[in-house]
Amino acid sequence: IDSVNGAFGGRFEGRLDILVNNAGTVEYGPFLDSSETSYDTHFNLNVRAPIELAKDVAARMVATGWGRIINVGSAFGEAAPLPGVTLYIASKFAIRGFTRGLSRELGKYGVTVNAVQPGPIDTELAPQPGTEDHATMTKLASVGRFGKPEEIVGTALYLASDASSYTTGQVIRVDGGTW
Numbered sequence: 001i002d003s004v005n006g007a008f009g010g011r012f013e014g015r016l017d018i019l020v021n022n023a024g025t026v027e028y029g030p031f032l033d034s035s036e037t038s039y040d041t042h043f044n045l046n047v048r049a050p051i052e053l054a055k056d057v058a059a060r061m062v063a064t065g066w067g068r069i070i071n072v073g074s075a076f077g078e079a080a081p082l083p084g085v086t087l088y089i090a091s092k093f094a095i096r097g098f099t100r101g102l103s104r105e106l107g108k109y110g111v112t113v114n115a116v117q118p119g120p121i122d123t124e125l126a127p128q129p130g131t132e133d134h135a136t137m138t139k140l141a142s143v144g145r146f147g148k149p150e151e152i153v154g155t156a157l158y159l160a161s162d163a164s165s166y167t168t169g170q171v172i173r174v175d176g177g178t179w
Helices: 002-006 036-064 088-108 132-142 149-160
Strands: 018-021 066-074 111-120 172-175
Touching: 002 172, 018 036, 018 149, 036 066, 036 088, 036 111, 066 088, 088 111, 088 172, 111 149, 149 172
Parallel strands: 018 066, 066 111, 111 172
Antiparallel strands: none
């Protein structure tokens, strides 16, 4: 968290209308081999950072009567399609709960809180082409491929706009029909 705050020169100041919590990490490997460091890495970046950043900006959004908090989770927050990512799955389930809980607290102030849960997206964190996990996840998707980061943008733009003023506490999957 200190490194996240340090990247912005300390706590946020001034008006901030839209927060997109889109950082994350995943480490592959058997749960029984996981370390305390791996646990801390997953939960500090995937859960604690979004909570701390939302806390930093929510009061200003409430004061202006308008705001959008968009948490980027993962379709793994609803399913466990592969072994070896248990800590990641647990952290993404936490984002679902955080999104729903915070939406109940902030909705009456004109602040919406929603989550986008991408399915397999072609990024450096995803299983790479040529691996068994990549082949398995490709077969799971109705569209028969991994998504591209830009295919998440439309959902995020909707959630950031006035058009979504009656949408809050939602967890929207953009997963190519994976689950």
